[in-house]
Amino acid sequence: MKTHRARFRLLAAALPGAASLLLGVCGPFLDVSDAALCPFVVEAFTLGITTGTTATTYSPSDSVNRLQMAAFLSRTVDRSLQRVSRRAAMGRFWTPKNAVDLGLTTVGISPNNVRWDGKDLWIPDRTTSSVYRVRASDGRLLETWTGAPFANDAVIAIGKIFVDGYRAAPGYLSRIDPAAPAGAATVVASNLGAGADGIAFDGSRIWTANQGASVSIVTPGSSIPWTVTTVTLGAAPTGILFDGTAMWVTDYTNGNLLKLNGDGTLLQTIPVGAGAAFFTSDGANLWVPLNGGAATAVVRASNGAVLTTLTGNGQTFPNTAAFDGERILVTNADGNSVSLWRAADLTPLGWVPTGASTYPAGVCSDGINFWITFVSSGQLARF
Amino acid sequence: MRLPAIAVLATASLALGGAASTLATCGPFTDTANDAFCPAVLEIFTLGITTGTTPTTFSPGDNVTRLQMATFLSRTVDGVLKRASPRVISGQFWTPNNAAGVTTLAGANPIGVQSDGADVWTANSGNHTVSRVRASDGKILETWTGAIFPWDVSLARGRVVLTGSGGALYQIDPREAAGSVTTVSTALGVLTYGIAFDGSRYWTVSNTGSVSIVTPASSPPWTVTTVTTGFSSPRGVLYDGANTWVTEDIGKLHKLDSSGAILQTLTFSSGGGSPAFDGTNLWVPLGGDGLAVVRASSAALLATLTGNGLNSPFSAAFDGQRVLVTNFSGGSVSLWKAADMTAAGSFPIGSQPRGACSDGLNFWVTLHGVISPPGGLARF
Numbered sequence: 052m053k054t055h056r057a058r059f060r061l062l063a064a065a066l067p068g069a070a071s072l073l074l075g076v077c078g079p080f081l082d083v084s085d086a087a088l089c090p091f092v093v094e095a096f097t098l099g100i101t102t103g104t105t106a107t108t109y110s111p112s113d114s115v116n117r118l119q120m121a122a123f124l125s126r127t128v129d130r131s132l133q134r135v136s137r138r139a140a141m142g143r144f145w146t147p148k149n150a151v152d153l154g155l156t157t158v159g160i161s162p163n164n165v166r167w168d169g170k171d172l173w174i175p176d177r178t179t180s181s182v183y184r185v186r187a188s189d190g191r192l193l194e195t196w197t198g199a200p201f202a203n204d205a206v207i208a209i210g211k212i213f214v215d216g217y218r219a220a221p222g223y224l225s226r227i228d229p230a231a232p233a234g235a236a237t238v239v240a241s242n243l244g245a246g247a248d249g250i251a252f253d254g255s256r257i258w259t260a261n262q263g264a265s266v267s268i269v270t271p272g273s274s275i276p277w278t279v280t281t282v283t284l285g286a287a288p289t290g291i292l293f294d295g296t297a298m299w300v301t302d303y304t305n306g307n308l309l310k311l312n313g314d315g316t317l318l319q320t321i322p323v324g325a326g327a328a329f330f331t332s333d334g335a336n337l338w339v340p341l342n343g344g345a346a347t348a349v350v351r352a353s354n355g356a357v358l359t360t361l362t363g364n365g366q367t368f369p370n371t372a373a374f375d376g377e378r379i380l381v382t383n384a385d386g387n388s389v390s391l392w393r394a395a396d397l398t399p400l401g402w403v404p405t406g407a408s409t410y411p412a413g414v415c416s417d418g419i420n421f422w423i424t425f426v427s428s429g430q431l432a433r434f
Numbered sequence: 435m436r437l438p439a440i441a442v443l444a445t446a447s448l449a450l451g452g453a454a455s456t457l458a459t460c461g462p463f464t465d466t467a468n469d470a471f472c473p474a475v476l477e478i479f480t481l482g483i484t485t486g487t488t489p490t491t492f493s494p495g496d497n498v499t500r501l502q503m504a505t506f507l508s509r510t511v512d513g514v515l516k517r518a519s520p521r522v523i524s525g526q527f528w529t530p531n532n533a534a535g536v537t538t539l540a541g542a543n544p545i546g547v548q549s550d551g552a553d554v555w556t557a558n559s560g561n562h563t564v565s566r567v568r569a570s571d572g573k574i575l576e577t578w579t580g581a582i583f584p585w586d587v588s589l590a591r592g593r594v595v596l597t598g599s600g601g602a603l604y605q606i607d608p609r610e611a612a613g614s615v616t617t618v619s620t621a622l623g624v625l626t627y628g629i630a631f632d633g634s635r636y637w638t639v640s641n642t643g644s645v646s647i648v649t650p651a652s653s654p655p656w657t658v659t660t661v662t663t664g665f666s667s668p669r670g671v672l673y674d675g676a677n678t679w680v681t682e683d684i685g686k687l688h689k690l691d692s693s694g695a696i697l698q699t700l701t702f703s704s705g706g707g708s709p710a711f712d713g714t715n716l717w718v719p720l721g722g723d724g725l726a727v728v729r730a731s732s733a734a735l736l737a738t739l740t741g742n743g744l745n746s747p748f749s750a751a752f753d754g755q756r757v758l759v760t761n762f763s764g765g766s767v768s769l770w771k772a773a774d775m776t777a778a779g780s781f782p783i784g785s786q787p788r789g790a791c792s793d794g795l796n797f798w799v800t801l802h803g804v805i806s807p808p809g810g811l812a813r814f
Contacts, residue, residue, distance in 0.1 A: 088501050091508035094774035097736065099714045099729070100507055101500075111501035120503070127507045133713040134511075134772075135518040140754045140794040141549055144675035144711060145590070145633035151650065152634050154592015156609070170552070188552030189608035190592045419551050433592045 080109040100126045128395060132377050137418050146391070147434055150406035153423075154433040156190045158183040162424040164204040164371075164413030165431060168212070168229065172415070172422050174431055175202030175214045182214055182227060182236065183431075187417045190433055198235035199225035204413075208252035209271070215247040215259045222247025222261060224269055224277070237275070243267040244281045249291040249329060253298060253313070260288035260300050266315055282315035290329040290371075294337070294352050301327035301339060308339055308350055321355045323348040329371035329413075333379065333394045340369035340381050347372065347381055347390075349397060358397075364390045365402025375416035380434070382411040382423060389414070389423065389434065405432065463492040483509045511773060515755050520795040529769070530814055533782045537572030539811040541565050544800035546586035546596070546629075547811070549793035550608065556789075557584035557596050560805050564596060564606065564615065567811060569793045576612035580604070586708075586789070590631035591650065597626045597638050603648060603656065621658040622646045628671040628708055630678060632692075637678050639668035645680055645694050661694035670708035670749075672716065674730045679716060681706025687718055687726070689733050698733040702726060708789070710750035710757060712772045717757045719747035725759055725768075727775055736775075743768045743780020753792035758814070760787035760799055767799060767814060783812050 077083035078093040080103055092109055095101045100123055104110040115123070133139055147153055159176025162183070166173050171193060174183040182202050184194040200223040201216035214236065216223030222243030225236040246262030257269040266288055267281045285302035288309075292299045297318065298311040306327055310319040326343025336358060339348040345366040349358045367386025372379055378400065379392045387409050391400035405411045410427035421434040460466035461476045463486055475492055478484045483506055487493040498506070516522055541558025544565070548555050553575060556565045564584055566576040583599040594606040596615070601622040604615040623640025630637045636648040643665050649657045667683035677697070678690045685705035689698040704721030711717075715736060718726040723744040727736040745764030750757055756778065757770045765785055769778040785803025792798070801810025 083501065085501060088505050090774055090776070091505040092501065094508035094511070095504040097715065097727075097772075097774050098508075098511060099731075100511075101504065104500075109500060109504075111499060111504075113500050114497045115500055115503050123503060123507055127510055130714065131511050131514040131518075134515055134754050136754075137551070137794045139713050140752065140792045141551065141589070142672075142711065142752070142791070143590075144713075145631055145673055146675075147591070148632075148634040151652070152591050156592075186552075188550045191609040417551075 082108045083111050098130045136376055150404050154190050156185050156192055156431045157429055158431045160429045161426045165415050165422050165424050166205045166207050167415050167417045168207045173205050173212050175205050177201050177203050177217055185431055194233035196227050196233055196236050204250045206250045206252045213257050215250045217247055220245035239275050239277045240269055240279050242279050248289050251291040251293045253293045258291055258298060260291035262287050292332055294332045301330055303327055319355050331372040331374050333374045338372040338379050340372050342368050342370055364399035366390050370412055371414050373414040373416050380414055380421045382414050384410050384412050462490055464490045466492045466494045481513045519754055533784055537811050538574060539565050540574050540577040542805045543802050545789050545802055547789040547791045547798050547800050548587040548589045549791050550589045554798050555587050555594050556800055556811055557587050559583050578606055578612050578615050580614035585627050586629045588629045588631050597629045599625055601626050618654045618656045619658055627669050630671045630673040632673045637671050639671045639680055641667055641669055647694055664696045669706055672709050672711055674711045681709055681718055700735060707747055708749035710752045712752045717750040719750055719759055742777035748788050749790045751790035751792050751797055758790055758797045760790050762786055784810055
């Protein structure tokens with residue numbers, strides 16, 4: 052629908068609070084005379100979604116072509132995400148630049164992964180078979196849970212913390228009740244596939260990706276041990292993630308991303324590159340670090356298309372990816388650094404060293420900070 | 435945006451599970467096919483982004499003018515921000531209309547306040563203490579001592595760092611048991627007020643005419659580089675992700691480079707309190723009861739807002755949707771919708787409101803006029 056070209060008028064702005072510099076008819080624009088729609092134009096200008104066709108014209112009756120529309124929608128999403136982030140409300144517009152700026156908490160000897168429960172962080176440590184609970188607001192170590200054999204990775208679901216145990220054979224699954232006093236974890240299964248590594252939850256069952264060429268599916272029950280179904284898969288299943296629709300698994304050795312249905316049947320094989328490791332979802336795309344080289348593949352979850360394979364940006368044997376609503380962080384374990392991208396447009400945001408002999412591996416976000424485990428120094432870092 | 439013309443169909447809608455009021459082809463619209471595009475049309479109708487060209491038509495084949503597009507995009511941002519806000523998720527649609535409940539605070543004359551995501555930290559200038567208050571219920575968790583005239587607070591690096599207006603910098607490790615703060619520098623200028631962090635260094639400003647750049651070290655004293663060129667009366671400081679900004683009492687706003695050199699200066703009649711950044715624009719409290727809105731990327735002045743209860747504005751804070759400004763003389767706070775600079779009213783809050791921050795859910799305001807326990811930290 053075309054409106055009539057707005058008549059050119061010179062009036063003082065009628066904005067709330069009598070803005071002194073907005074001398075046009077509508078904000079800075081002299082050619083927008085529609086009083087009912089002017090506030091929306093002012094908002095798009097204030098947010099930086101539009102700059103006008105010139106500094107003083109908006110050309111309100113002009114049509115928008117698809118190219119312009121893409122720019123406007125992209126800015127709309129960016130501004131929305133930026134303002135939705137808790138980082139904005141907390142005035143936190145900086146990113147740590149140096150290893151010394153990372154707040155560190157000692158957690159075990161070789162912590163491999165970290166997960167957030169909405170308030171606290173849970174860090175399994177394979178060497179001590181323990182799980183550490185750290186408060187995200189200040190990094191204080193709150194609790195140490197013992198007796199989770201070969202504690203490797205965790206998933207937080209149904210009000211519990213589930214931790215898998217990585218071992219040649221068999222793999223373990225332990226349960227922690229975070230409402231109970233800290234003590235020993237409960238082992239709920241000790242017959243997972245060999246080399247249980249990544250762990251995920253699908254709404255009712257716990258899945259592990261096992262380096263020994265299988266995935267295990269564990270159904271919570273009223274009595275222990277819980278029922279385990281192990282399905283042969285690939286050569287070295289490593290990372291695993293449920294994206295709300297399908298279960299996804301990386302096969303490290305074959306360099307594939309695998310899409311599974313609810314019983315573990317292979318639906319799709321997507322070649323992504325050697326060393327496909329611990330990946331994450333941004334809601335639309337899967338970010339798969341390729342630990343065999345120096346790249347991260349970005350895969351559209353809906354159809355399995357590889358959108359791009361990102362190189363550079365400081366990647367050195369990238370290991371694990373995490374998403375904070377705006378940004379993707381990938382740990383470079385062997386490179387002692389982390390790399391950042393803007394998730395919405397794949398723009399590199401640079402990389403930051405984490406310090407010599409830290410070996411950053413696991414990572415998660417709490418919406419404000421990324422939290423990274425240092426396997427070599429036994430620490431949890433706030434980024 | 436051009437969409438292909440879609441033939442008008444007159445079949446009943448199957449999209450909404452037989453909702454009684456939506457009998458047209460696509461939601462309320464009789465001119466829009468129930469095809470692959472219909473769910474998108476229904477979504478922007480449900481969200482209030484479009485109302486249609488009439489109550490029963492969407493005119494799917496029409497072009498969109500830039501004016502209409504601005505309307506759609508503006509409503510899109512508003513709808514997303516509203517739904518993503520912790521305030522909406524917790525059902526908090528109200529704004530306190532009267533002086534807010536003042537929580538106890540173990541200190542006098544509080545000024546700076548910052549959230550760590552769970553707790554709120556205040557600098558109590560009157561009795562040289564720092565309070566840690568739990569945001570969820572306002573309970574005092576800890577009181578730290580030994581900070582002389584603490585003024586402003588920064589939460590970064592997993593540490594709490596405070597300026598002391600005598601020219602000192604103090605650090606707290608919030609994981610440790612409450613006790614005495616650690617003095618990490620005494621080399622800042624006299625009357626050091628605001629503090630900001632840029633990812634590796636702290637920036638502090640001295641009202642006597644300098645800006646100090648402080649590099650943290652594993653043990654005190656930290657390295658301080660002080661810049662004086664071009665500064666006469668700095669008060670507030672902020673880092674926007676690219677540049678550091680400094681306000682001055684004489685009505686100046688400076689954009690600085692990473693070494694502290696002035697890149698650009700905006701001049702106001704008088705001014706410059708503690709500013710806030712909303713991701714796109716800076717909000718700078720001004721003397722003469724004004725509030726400047728400045729585009730960070732270009733340093734262009736978008737507007738100087740007046741009215742809305744502004745009365746000796748001191749500090750600004752942003753919560754994702756709204757900008758709050760404390761009115762030191764007015765005993766009130768003023769609110770604006772940040773996205774379009776619309777005034778959202780002013781509200782009484784207590785004696786000499788000074789510092790402000792958001793934890794995403796609530797604003798927290800320090801009441802400097804309160805000199806003895808129970809002190810003044812207001813949740814708004």
